[in-house]
Amino acid sequence: MDTLVRFVIALALIGLGVLLYQAWSGWQLRRLRRTPARPGLEGWQAGRPGILYFTSPDCAPCRTVQRPALAQLRAELGEAVQIIEIDASARTGVADHWGVLSVPTTFVLDAGGAPRHVNHGVARAEKLRQQLQSARAGGSGDNGPRAREMALDL
Numbered sequence: 001m002d003t004l005v006r007f008v009i010a011l012a013l014i015g016l017g018v019l020l021y022q023a024w025s026g027w028q029l030r031r032l033r034r035t036p037a038r039p040g041l042e043g044w045q046a047g048r049p050g051i052l053y054f055t056s057p058d059c060a061p062c063r064t065v066q067r068p069a070l071a072q073l074r075a076e077l078g079e080a081v082q083i084i085e086i087d088a089s090a091r092t093g094v095a096d097h098w099g100v101l102s103v104p105t106t107f108v109l110d111a112g113g114a115p116r117h118v119n120h121g122v123a124r125a126e127k128l129r130q131q132l133q134s135a136r137a138g139g140s141g142d143n144g145p146r147a148r149e150m151a152l153d154l
Contacts, residue, residue, distance in 0.1 A: 025118055028099045032107075032115045040086050040094040044113050049135045050082035051128060052107040052115075054100045056089040061122050066104040069125040073132075076125075081132060110135040 032038070040052060053070060055062040070083050088095035088103050098107065101120070108117040108131040116135040119127070 025120070029115050029118055032098065035097075037097075038113060039097050040084065040091070041109075041113050043084060044109075045082060046113065047111050048080060048082050049111050049132050050084065050109050050113075051132075052098070052109060053083060053085045054088040054095055054098070054103050054105040055085060056087060056103045058089075059103045062104045065122045065124075066106070069123065069128065072125045073128055076129075077132075108132055108135050110138070 038044075044050070051070065051073075053066070055066070070085075073081060074083060086094055088100050088105075098105075104119075104122055106119045106123050106128065107115045108119075108128065110116050117131040119131075123131075
């Protein structure tokens, strides 16, 4: 019985952690959408969705997983998607504004530059592709049926 109680408590704590993370990510996106100034997007071209990618020189997952995933997307989608890379260790003010606590962190932006999705940690190419599709469809943080039905014709 004691083991079962511990298991239930552990499961409840994990569930609470997941809910808190989702709530925090949603709050972060809403806060950023309400903020008119978006540092780091100086080279942003309105009309195309994109990815804002925070990295650092000593980030191994950034070099070995995240950067190849972004290169794959760039090869598949070409100029239809823009990718802006920011060194979070060199541009700490920009990273602070966006709420970056760790690298890699990616923000998927709609065609107007508004953040629609945030990924703390590595995001695979397929996940980013789905999020770009959702951002193009006007989605705000989920990949609902409407986003799944639309083809990514970037």
